[in-house]
Amino acid sequence: MLNGLRGAMTRFFTPVARALLRLGVSPDAVTVGGTLVVVVTALWAFPTGHLLVGALVIGVFVLTDSLDGVMARQAGRSGPWGAFLDSTLDRFGDGAIFAGLVLWFTAGGDDRVTAVLALACLVLGSIVPYARARAEGLGMTASGGIAERADRLLLVLVATAAVGFGAPDVVLTVVLALLALASAVTVVQRMSKVYRQAATQVSE
Incomplete structure (x- = not known):
């Protein structure tokens, strides 16, 4: 869903990236700084009940997640480290x-x-990228699936903001349940994709 907007986001952030580079800001600094803001905000705002503020602040930094990559390409510093x-x-x-x-x-x-559902989303959400990384380490691919990272974050932040704005908690409960299920399905999809590739390699 959001991955389809990557081209538009790149065009939008290009002038911002150029301005930051002129100021001497490095892509790595943007990556680290954005992560620190998200982590501190999430671990302060959500546990203390500031759901709307937390979701809005984190949402801004999630939307700018591709800025560091745009900066790296502008500076000619794209590479495996970044x-x-x-x-x-x-x-x-x-x-x-x-x-x-x-x-x-x-x-x-x-x-x-709902806490258990959030924990399930946390665990399954870490397995989804691990499956892809492990597959790529073995020379195969395991991208795609019905619940990629950008989609999961968009849904949970919208639901969290809605509850913070006054919607009943059950809204977030339902969204987390759907995200946990979708993440589990995505893991199975990626495992199935790798299984088919591995079977093809064996048959060859």
Whole structure:
């Protein structure tokens, strides 16, 4: 869903990237800084019940997630280090978002069911990119699926903002349940894709 907007986002962020580079800001600094803001915001705002503020702040930084890549390409510094750093720090941001919701629903919200669903999203959300990375390490591909990272973050942040704005908690409960299910299906889809590739290699 959001991956289809990547071209438009690149065009939008190109002048911003050029301005930051002229100011001496490095792509790595943008990657690290954005991750720190997301992690701190998620672990402060969500557990303390500031769901709307947290979702809006994090949403802004999620939308600018491709800015560091645009900067690297503008500066001619695209390479494996930047991709590795971005992917690794994404796991911190994603983990903080769902961990913050787990803390809210076990303490402030006192809703163990929704907390378990948020925990399931956290765990399954980490397996989805691992499956792809492991497949690529073996010379195969395992991208795609019904619940890629951008889609998962968009849905959980919209639902969190809605609850923070006054919608009933069940909205977030339903969204988290759907995300956990979609993430599990995505893992199965990627495993199936790798299985077919591995079977083809054996038959050859």
